Amino acid sequence: MKKVLVFLMMAVVACSMLLTGCGGGEKKAAEPAKVLRVGTEPAFAPFEFPKKDSNELTGFDVELIQAIGKQMGRKVEVAGMGFDALIPALNAGNIDCAIAGMTITEERKKAVTFSDPYYTSGLIIMVKKDNDAVKSIADLKGKRLAAQIGTTGEMKSRTVEGAKVTTFNTQDEAALELKNGGVDAVIGDLPVMEYYLAQGGDKYCKTVGEKMEAEQYGIAVKKDSKLAGEINQAMAELKKNGEFDKIYKKWFGEKK
Template sequence: MSKKVIALSVLILFVLVIGLTGCGQQTAKPAEPAKAKVLKAGADAAFAPFEFQDEKTKEYTGFDIDLIKAIGKQMGVEVEVQNINFDGLIPALEAGNIDVLISGMTITEERTKKVNFSKPYYRSGLSMVVKSDNNTLKSFKDLEGKNIAVQIGTTGANEAKKIKDAKVREFNNAPEAFMELKAGGVDAVVNDLPVNEYYIAKTGSKDAKIVGEPLNAEEYGIATAKKNTELAEKINKALEELKKNGEYEKIYMKWFGKKPPQ
């Protein structure tokens, strides 16, 4: 065998070895960045000052929105807010479409059968709003036989239905109820006190006024699915930490202009 043939054979063998080695190797893919965990929160964004859509930015804002975002930050997760009608919030939670709901929801025995509530984060009560020139309706007792506007699925709606001979009209959200009052279609609106106060502040007391003493002491809670006890515990822990470090008080002061009750 000549030297040329030997050299050529060595060269061919070398090329084959390099080729086979290359086939056995896979090009390393760049590592994908870890996706941030997202907490899907449901709220009825027509319940100012707790949750509503900013007219300029179109972003959801309010006391509840700031609070759940602060809770998410404390837990190390991003919060994604979904706007859902109030009466559809618990069904959405039960179906797994959202992880948590925060929407000025009063903790009641009936609701506790369906969801887990956090420790109370806000204390409220029901009040009634009438037109500014109405001087005959001064208490809940005066609503007997009257037309009352309420928001569907709320404790205000439940209480209004207990009033003797009252004709209760249910609306999808609080603004619709107030519009009906302004149009003269109802005699009063029954809703949570801070919501009524915010409406009066926005209208400058020109169209309506709050009358009578608040009815019932109510406490709001953040709800999670019955089976998700781990998330409920994390939310309670985060809420407690926010109250300790002063962040809860800052958010409360921002929306209500006063310190939270002790």
């Protein structure tokens, strides 16, 4: 009798284990989020640059791609590398996309596929806040101009008739010269100017006129990758729900 009871008990346990193994109400563990591997060139403030006293990256591009990844349900991993290494890294499959203030050009479009443009860059004029005489580049004739050495801003400044051009190592130094009254205007990169104003420079200065030499930035993916469409869809949703404008305002102030 004892042997029969033991046998029956073992049979019941075995059946219970079998039922449990067949999914008797047990939930599956959630799958980890798919990773979006992002490449950037981390020396282009305010788009991508290291946080103070940290190797962690921040900037407009960094926050935008993180928001895009979240919208897509992906975990974003950002890797820094040389700008010239970004497209080869895409084509080698080492990264899924690249965001680094990369201008959409016909030459680059032969090697990669771009997302929709997310930022229009170019040159802009900055003057002191109380200067209402300068409204365009035509008003700079014969004026004292400042620009960062070796940039398109310097090149543009030297096309202004009769202008006295002073160059500086950084655009911040050029802006300081304007603030101190040493020059009448600065010509430089629009995003860097907007960042300067957003960080408190708007107390002393303002930008005037239209963008010059306009360039559009895009997110690059491997040639003909469907990922570009997914990124476009996520970015469109961010623009619709206001998250894109929120990130933009943080880094550049109100849109004009």
